[in-house]
Amino acid sequence: MIKAIDIGIPNALGFSISGEITESDVSEALIKAKSLGEHFGNITIYEEVESFQGLEISALTKKFKYLLDVGVSNISAAAILTDKKWLQKIVRLEDKIFRNIDIRCFSLEQREEAIHFLEQYAPNGSD
Template sequence: MVELIEIAPKVLGLKIDGKITEEDMKKVIAVCEDKMKAEERIAIYVEIVQMNGVTFSALKEDLKFALPNFKRFSRKAVVSDSKWHEPLIKIGDKLFPSIEIKHFNPEEREAAVKWVKE
């Protein structure tokens, strides 16, 4: 499940708790498209409570939208108490150098919000 969090006009805020479905992804993409109408580039704030995977249809929707638009994303803050995604962040830095990605622990939530809003 993905919950939308209001952070700032140029920031897409997400809270993930469970499995990400196609319905979740379509909701996220719709909000992202709205923000992109008003901003040239947007940032993403992701707070992971628990990640139980992504359905194939959700992944397909995400890639279909994200790949042609990846240069429109400036930063991504990932807040989680888990370190399993840090290697993915390093890979993402190499694949998408235009997007600055940084991991924060849950106690650094305020710093993550401040950083992603810069």
Template sequence: MLSTFSLADNIIGFIVDGPYDEHAVEKIQSEVNEKLEVYEKVSLYIEDTVNADISLKAILKSLPFKIKTGNRFERVAVVTDRKWLQVISNLEKLFFNAELRLFSSQQRLEAIQWISH
């Protein structure tokens, strides 16, 4: 399951609590594109839970979108305890002009505060 929420008009959040597959990637991209039609820059909060089933194939599928839109992000907060996702997120910094920060699940509230300012 993929839950979407809004912290502010130009901040979109996602919580992955189930399969993170090609369908989830398409949903995220669609939601982000909707925000980008209205705002020049947006911020993104994404969090996975212990129930998240994250596919490397889905992560790779999202790369072209990230390359295309990476300069339109202001801040990106990634909340995960998975070391391999932290490594991939650090590599993804190359595609974003945004400030990208990693947070553990225990730092969730700090991540929400950071992305909101």
């Protein structure tokens, strides 16, 4: 399940992840990402991963289709909060693959640091 989180940054798509991620979850998140991208140009991603029990293949396909079509070019930065070692390794790999996105991993206790990191990518002024 993906649950939206407001972290106080206008161009940030914030959410927490727990359990299994469905195609419906990903679709909702991508609709929000597209809307933010249309409004701000560039967006940031904030993810808190507390537990993860799987991902529907259709959800993964939808995510990568978005990233390849429009998503990569409009994402400036991503902050992933997790204490899962295997996920931290994936985040480091994604940072190398998606070189135009500043991707950083934080522990779940580093919420303030993660938000501060994303604030440098916030739009100037208010819309």
